[in-house]
Amino acid sequence: MSQQPFKFKQFTIQQDRCAMKIGTDGVLLGAWSSLEHQPESILDIGTGTGLIALMLAQRSEAGLIDALEIEENAYEQAVDNFEQSDWGDRLFCYHAGFDEFVEEMQDEEKYDLIISNPPFYTEDYKTGDDNRDQARFADALPLTELIVGASLLLSQNGHFDLVIPFTEEKNALEIADSHKLFPLKITRVKGTEGSPVKRSLISFGFEKKEAIIDELILEISRHNYTEDFKKLVSHFYLKL
Template sequence: MNKPFSFKQFTIEQDRCAMKIGTDGVLLGAWTAIQDNTYNILDIGSGTGIIALMLAQRSIADTIEAIELDGDAFEQCTENFENSPWGDRLFCFHAGFDEFVDEYTEEEPDEYELYNLIVSNPPFYSEEVTSGNSARDSARQNTSLPFDELLEGVSKLLTKKGSFSTIIPFKEEVNFIEIAKEFNLFPKRITRVKGNPETEIKRSLLELTFTQTETVIDVLIIEKERHVYTNAYKELTKDFYLKM
């Protein structure tokens, strides 16, 4: 799993990152809605940089910034950005989200200085997990970035008409939406993800905005059977995976 991962338009080096390329990140990068006026994007907890790179491929945003706390992952993310076709638009900060928010909002930023699209594939194992790899465990446990801290920070950095997209375990969906309401963020779209038609829903893709509207909800099934992908999943990821 330490080999470089090649997509159609860029390659990800991942040997120094605790969290390797996975379906969650690719789903979020492909599913996130991008508006014509999306000019300033932030990726929280970027890891390898996969989501930011996918959004660079999909958008004409002038600035796509990422935050990564882990030193090795930060260096690798920066290299992946520099080696991509969009290196001039991508930048990674080596920082924790809390300090980034504090510094960014120290002087009240103007609306145009805020982000009109924020994405995060957050560390989200609320139960104590140990795999024997402390960097991986830290990357996966939401003690690294609790949902309330994530949502409060997003609410401070997002433009009034901006959107926040994330992917979380389905079992956390109700709780996450309740916390989001405290910061005046409401679900616009929800896609619930199943591995195959027989399995339970595993993940929730969420798009949140400051505007309360009727939520559009659907279900995405990844495989019909082992290694036989559904048309919906192929359509979503065809611009990225080499074999789609």
């Protein structure tokens, strides 16, 4: 994995101390998440390098953008990335587990947007790299814990957005429904036209209505990106 800084149009991500490097999932979620409800406060759960929080700082006028990271090296790197950005005064990172954060914060002011690119490998094996395993295995932050916690921290008109494997979509919708969170929009992501759906981008809210469901195809062929994908991420990637 690259140890080199990842340069976006308006900020740079240092990632040498993070187990999980910049990936398409995080960029997709940070660009896709709707800001139409004009969130004043945002929480990025499992921020890693700080990528999604920085993307939302670029895209929004939110005065408060909190991030949460349990792994110490990633936490320190996110703090550094925040401080080196143009939005350091709006960004704050907590070094804590999600369970203790929820316990501490659930009686405080709620967040208008909660967003997460959570760990989702559920296979029995581990890589042997404890930091990488913690960043990418679902037992570090089970989907149920994530959704339940988000429901406790979300404002009444807020959105909870996440990216998960398509194979987890049905499970996520069922868990959310049991905690009075309902899908507002679902975008299913495919690598190419002929490939299977790989990811689901889901936006939840407390209002129950018919969800908008669409599809996003990333590439026509290798490194030949679709217009939909380029339009979505054009404010971030240098070469798009």
